[in-house]
Amino acid sequence: MKFVYLLLSLNAVNCIDPLVWTNNGFVQGIHEKDIVSFMGIPYAIVDPANQFGETLDVPPFEGVYSAKDDSALCPQQDEINFTIIGTLDCLRINVYVPEGANPDSLLPVMVFIHGGDFRRWNSNRDTYGPDFLVTKGVILVTFNYRLGPYGFMSIHRSDIPGNAGLRDQWKALLWVRDNIAAFGGDNDDVTLFGEDAGAASVEFHILSKHSKALFHKAILQSGTVLCDWVMAEADTQAPVKLAKYLGLDTDDVDDALNYLYTIDPKMVITASIDTGLIESFKPTVEKEFFRVKPMIKDKPSELLNEAKLAIPIIIGFNSREDHPNMRYFSHSIDSNFKRTNSSFRSKIKKYFNLDDEDLDEAERLVKYFYISDENIGPHTIEAMLEFDADFSFMYPSLRDSRYYVEAGATVYLYTFDYAGGRNYMKNRFRVKLNVGAVHGDEIGYLFQQSPNIQPRCSETNEDKVIINLMTYMWTDFAKTGNPTPARHVFTWTPVTEEYSYALLGDKLQMIHHPYHRRMAFWDQVFEIYGEFMRW
Structure with missing residues (x-):
């Protein structure tokens, strides 16, 4: 590997670790099998005096920075045991390079943005291990960004305009542009991809004039800016509400902010959850300020109307998107499965700005399509899951x-439908479903994952075939802009008026107009109520 090398002596044992010069100084990685890993490199610093706003630049390193630890994560609630974890010293980036890479023959770069509903998860290799992708001849980059109140508080002021988490992502992309060549990566051949909130984030960067020059291809896995769970209205009184919950009785936003800056971030996360404010900490439309670059200057539907996308893009979803935990509508059904607060109504109300009469009509229309005149109960669960997957993904x-x-872009659509031993979310949440793929399941076939992440994983030969297929398609797309796997008999054709999808399952095949009846129904709904979309 044609990096700079440093000879170290530890307990009289000589070892050679790779060094790379970045804009902040030398970083030292580690050899692991056929991959060289550089983990936990700081790319920005949270400003102690403005923790919800713009970051500070990283100062030059004092000596050689040891890039061997990816354990940093931003403040959040753990989704499994619900403990509050993380610190604000979390804006770190990881670079994984195939053995043999060198600056004289630059490789395509794949930059991944993790999901987690803009409030949880991180980029560490326990979940997003590089082995499957990097061994196919690309450089993989992953990184953390601020979440929850620290990433998405907006008070419509120039110092806290909102979308700080998206600005962190932009800073990470700038870091890639400025430094990746030293690792053997081509900053003129970058594919930005993500899953869930990470996929929606990718699309915000596509639609932002500040970001789109920083990458050249995109992949959206189970998330777009049009999903109903992506956007929120800014709560300009959020600092006051959090401060009051944490013990400061004030109505002054500045006093509240200064108080919050002294509070342990874990307590701020707890307060955000306990008050319900966590739901408002999502991407939001920004007001414009002098010398402040808006990440989202208008609602997504308007941004898309103006879109002039020239880059190739993959867009897809999983076949059973919303099966884990019934998390998006379980609040609508009590222990006796009696109707308490309609999932249909609450989701429609969140997405469309309708008066009560139109909302009643829309609710009746959608409910009748999915469950006819039935009351919500055990016998309607599958239909409700279908509704939620249709509407949300x-x-x-x-x-x-x-x-x-319509803008003339090359678009590839897919449905991931494989049920095997590495279906990530099924294993994580112990979902007993022997068919299809639930939300996030494809992650297990793109990334190597540690045993504690895949506790019940028993990888079969069929799973290995899917891993190869998925990673070849994703990396071939990164290399050529075409995901058709060169090593397999399957042609993934881009979207035309036929709206063909690649069905990625036990067999690879192109299917035309899948879910036609359900998608045609939603075409009618949006034709009727589209002018009332909030986003």
């Missing part, structure tokens, strides 16, 4: 693709 992906096709 599948139809937004279809609508999204139409904007780009």
Whole structure:
């Protein structure tokens, strides 16, 4: 590997570790099998005097920076045991390089943005291990960004305009542009990809004039800017509400902010959850300020109307998106499965700005399509899951693709439908479903994961085939802009008026107009109520 090398002596044992010069100084990585890893490199610093706003630049390193630890994570609630974890010293980036890479023959770069509903998760290799992708001849970059109140508080002021987490992502992309060549990566051949909130984030960067020059291809996995769970209205009184919950009785936003800066971030996360404010800490439309670059200057549907996308893009979803935990509508059904607060109504109300009469009509229309005149109960669970997947993932992906096709972009659609031993979310949440793929399941076939992440994983030969197929398609797309796997008999054709999808399952095949009846229904709903979309 043609990096600079440093000879170290430890307990009289000589070892050679790779060194790379970055804009902040030398970083030292570690050899692991056929991969050289540089983990936990700081790319920005949270400003102690403005923890919800713009970051500070990283000062030059004092000596050689040891890039061997990816354990940093931003403040959040753990989704498994619900403990509050993380610190604000979390804006770190990881670079994984195939053995043999060198600055004289630059490789394509794949930059991944993790999901987690803008409030949880991180980029560490326990979940997003590089082995499967990097061994296919690309450089993989992952990174953390601020979450919850620290990433998405907006008070419509120039110092806290909102979308700080997206600005962190932008800073990470700038770091890639300025430093990746030293690792053997081509900053003129960058594919930005993500899952869930990470996929929506990718699309915000596509639609932002400040970011789109920083990458050249994109992959959206189970998330677009049109999904109903992505956007929120800014709560300009959020600092006051959090401060009051934490013990300061004030109505002054500045006093509240200064108080919050002295509070342990874990307590701020706890307060955000306990008060319900966590739901408002999402991407939001920003007001414009002098010398402040807005990450989101208008609602997504308007941004898409203006889109002139020239880069190739993959957009897709999983076949059973919303099965884990019934998390998006379980609040709508009590222990006796009696109707308490309609999932249909609450989701429609959140997405469309309708008066009560139109909301009643829309609710009746959607409810009748999915469960006819039935009351919500055990016998309607499958239909409710279907509704939620359609409304929150599948139809937004279809609508999204139409904007780009109309703009002249090359768009590839897919449905991931494989049920095997590495289905990530099924294993993580112990979902007993022997068919299809739930939300996030594809992650297990793109990234190597540690045993504690895949506790019940028993990898089969069939799983290994899917790993190879998925990673070849993703890396071939990164290299050529075409995901058709060169090593397999399957042609993944881009979207035309036929709206063909690649079905990625036990067999690879192109399917035309899948879910046609359900998608046609939502076409009618949006034709009726589209002018009332909040986003």
